[in-house]
Amino acid sequence: xxxxADRNSSFRDSVATIKKDGxxxxxHPKRPKGRLYNKRTVFSIFYLIVxxxxxxxxxxxxxxxLLNVLERKFIIFGLIFWPQDFxxxxxxxxxxxxxxxxxxxxxxxxxCGWACPQTIFMEMVFRKIEYWIDGDAAQQKQxxxxxxxxxxxxxxxxxxxVFFSVSFIIANFFLAYIIGxxxxxxxxxxxxxxxxxxxxxxxxxxxxFFVYWWFREQACIVVCPYGRLQGVxxxxxxxxxxxxxxxxxxxxxxxxxxxxxxxxxKCTDCKSEGACKKLEEHFDNIQPKQGDCIDCLACVRVCPTxxxxxxxxxxxxxxxxxCIDACDAIMTSIKxxxxxxxxxxxxxxxxxxxxxxxxxxxxxxxxxxxxxxFLAVLMITRTDLDARLMRTSGMTYTSLPDxxxxxxYNLKLANKTHKDIPFTLKLENIKGEITPxxxxxxxxxxxxxxxxxxxxxxxxxxxxxxKTIVKIGLYENDKKLKTIEAKxxxxxxYE
Numbered sequence: 001x002x003x004x005a006d007r008n009s010s011f012r013d014s015v016a017t018i019k020k021d022g023x024x025x026x027x028h029p030k031r032p033k034g035r036l037y038n039k040r041t042v043f044s045i046f047y048l049i050v051x052x053x054x055x056x057x058x059x060x061x062x063x064x065x066l067l068n069v070l071e072r073k074f075i076i077f078g079l080i081f082w083p084q085d086f087x088x089x090x091x092x093x094x095x096x097x098x099x100x101x102x103x104x105x106x107x108x109x110x111x112c113g114w115a116c117p118q119t120i121f122m123e124m125v126f127r128k129i130e131y132w133i134d135g136d137a138a139q140q141k142q143x144x145x146x147x148x149x150x151x152x153x154x155x156x157x158x159x160x161x162v163f164f165s166v167s168f169i170i171a172n173f174f175l176a177y178i179i180g181x182x183x184x185x186x187x188x189x190x191x192x193x194x195x196x197x198x199x200x201x202x203x204x205x206x207x208x209f210f211v212y213w214w215f216r217e218q219a220c221i222v223v224c225p226y227g228r229l230q231g232v233x234x235x236x237x238x239x240x241x242x243x244x245x246x247x248x249x250x251x252x253x254x255x256x257x258x259x260x261x262x263x264x265x266k267c268t269d270c271k272s273e274g275a276c277k278k279l280e281e282h283f284d285n286i287q288p289k290q291g292d293c294i295d296c297l298a299c300v301r302v303c304p305t306x307x308x309x310x311x312x313x314x315x316x317x318x319x320x321x322x323c324i325d326a327c328d329a330i331m332t333s334i335k336x337x338x339x340x341x342x343x344x345x346x347x348x349x350x351x352x353x354x355x356x357x358x359x360x361x362x363x364x365x366x367x368x369x370x371x372x373x374f375l376a377v378l379m380i381t382r383t384d385l386d387a388r389l390m391r392t393s394g395m396t397y398t399s400l401p402d403x404x405x406x407x408x409y410n411l412k413l414a415n416k417t418h419k420d421i422p423f424t425l426k427l428e429n430i431k432g433e434i435t436p437x438x439x440x441x442x443x444x445x446x447x448x449x450x451x452x453x454x455x456x457x458x459x460x461x462x463x464x465x466x467k468t469i470v471k472i473g474l475y476e477n478d479k480k481l482k483t484i485e486a487k488x489x490x491x492x493x494y495e
C-alpha cells in the first residue's frame with residue numbers, strides 16, 4: 001500500500017497527540033467543509049435540539065427521560081422503572097453489548113463520527129467556537145507560538161469564558177437528566193439550600209471544560225475503550241472510512257503537464273514509442289503510471305486526531321468523514337473522480353469492486369433489528385403493578401373458633417405508573433375469605449410502595465394437604481391486573 005517500508009510502519013510507533021519527547025502535541029485540524037460535513041452539521045443541530053429540549057418535556061407530570069441513579073428511579077419515554085425492573089436493565093445491557101459488537105462488525109465506528117456526544121460537542125460546538133475566536137488551523141498555530149501580548153491575552157480570555165460558560169450549560173442539562181429539570185430550577189432559585197448540588201454542578205462543569213479545552217481527542221484515543229475494541233471487532237467486510245490504495249498508489253505530486261508525460265498506451269494507432277500522438281482522442285485507453293493520490297496531505301490536515309488515513313484503519317480514526325470531504329475537493333479540482341477516500345470495506349477495495357450489502361451484512365442487520373424489537377417488547381409488556389406476596393415468617397397456621405384455618409400474609413406492592421391504583425383481592429382457585437389487618441389500605445399511590453397484611457381463611461374441608469397452593473387475583477375495579485400465588489399451610493390430613 002505504501003511505497004516505503006519505513007513509511008508503512010513508522011506511524012505505529014507513536015500517536016499523533018504525543019511528541020517524540022513525550023510532551024503533548026496539540027492538534028489543530030483545518031476547518032472541514034463539504035457534502036458529508038454539511039450532513040453531519042444538520043444531524044448535529046437536530047441532536048443538540050433534542051438534548052437541550054428533552055429535560056423540559058413532561059408526560060403525566062414527570063420528565064420524559066430521567067436517569068435518577070441516586071433515588072434508583074428511571075423514566076424512559078414515560079415508563080417508570082424501579083429496582084424491581086433491574087432484570088430488564090440487565091437484559092438491556094446484554095442486548096446493548098451484542099448490538100455494539102454487531103453494529104461495529106458491520107458499520108465500524110459510524111456511531112463515533114456521527115452520534116457520539118464527545119464528537120458532537122467537540123467538533124460541532126467547541127471546535128466551531130474555536131474557529132470563530134482563534135481562526136483556522138494556521139491562525140491557531142500562530143497564536144499558540146505567539147508570545148503573550150494583548151491580542152493573545154484577549155483571545156485566550158474570551159475563549160476561556162465562552163468555553164467555561166458552554167461547559168456550565170452542558171453540566172446543568174446533564175444534571176437535569178439525573179434529578180429532573182424542575183428540581184434543578186428549584187435549586188437555582190435557592191442556591192443557599194442546595195450547596196451539595198452546586199458543588200456537583202461545578203465539578204461537572206470543570207470536567208467538561210477540562211475535556212473540551214485541553215484533553216480533547218485524547219478522550220477518544222486514551223480513555224474510550226471502543227477504539228480498542230474495534231481492533232478485534234472489525235474484519236475485511238466492515239464498513240469504515242478507507243483509502244483506495246489500488247487507485248491512489250503510487251503517489252506523486254500533481255503537475256499540469258502530467259498528461260503530456262510518457263504513458264503506456266494501449267491504442268493501436270500509435271506507430272512510435274513514447275507519448276501517444278492522439279493523446280486526447282485515446283485518453284481512455286491510456287494507463288498512467290502514477291496513482292490518483294497527489295500526496296497533498298489535505299486528508300491529514302483536516303483530521304481531528306492527526307492521523308494519515310492512507311495508512312489504513314487506525315485506533316485513532318473516529319470515522320468523522322472530514323478526510324473524505326477534503327480528498328473529494330482535491331480530486332474535483334484536478335478533474336479526477338471523487339471517492340479516493342470513502343466509506344468502504346477492505347475487501348471491496350482489495351477486490352476493486354463497489355461496496356455491496358452482502359448476505360452477511362443483511363443477516364447481522366436483521367439480528368440488530370430483532371434485538372431492538374425484543375428489548376422494546378420487554379419494556380412495553382412489563383407490569384405496571386409489581387407485587388410480592390410472602391407468608392409472615394415464624395407462623396404456620398391459626399385455627400379459628402368457627403373451625404376454619406387462617407394464614408397471615410404480607411403483600412408488598414410497587415406502583416410504576418403516574419396514577420393511583422385502587423385494588424381488591426380475590427381468591428380464584430379455592431373458596432375462602434380474605435380479611436385485611438388494620439385499616440387495610442387497598443390503594444397504591446402513584447410512583448410509591450405500599451404494604452398490606454391480610455388473613456386468608458379457608459374451611460378445613462378445602463385444606464387437604466399440609467401445603468395448599470392458593471391463587472389470589474389483584475383487580476382494579478373489574479379489571480384483573482395480575483394473579484399471584486402463595487402456599488397455604490394447614491394441618492396434615494390422615495385418611
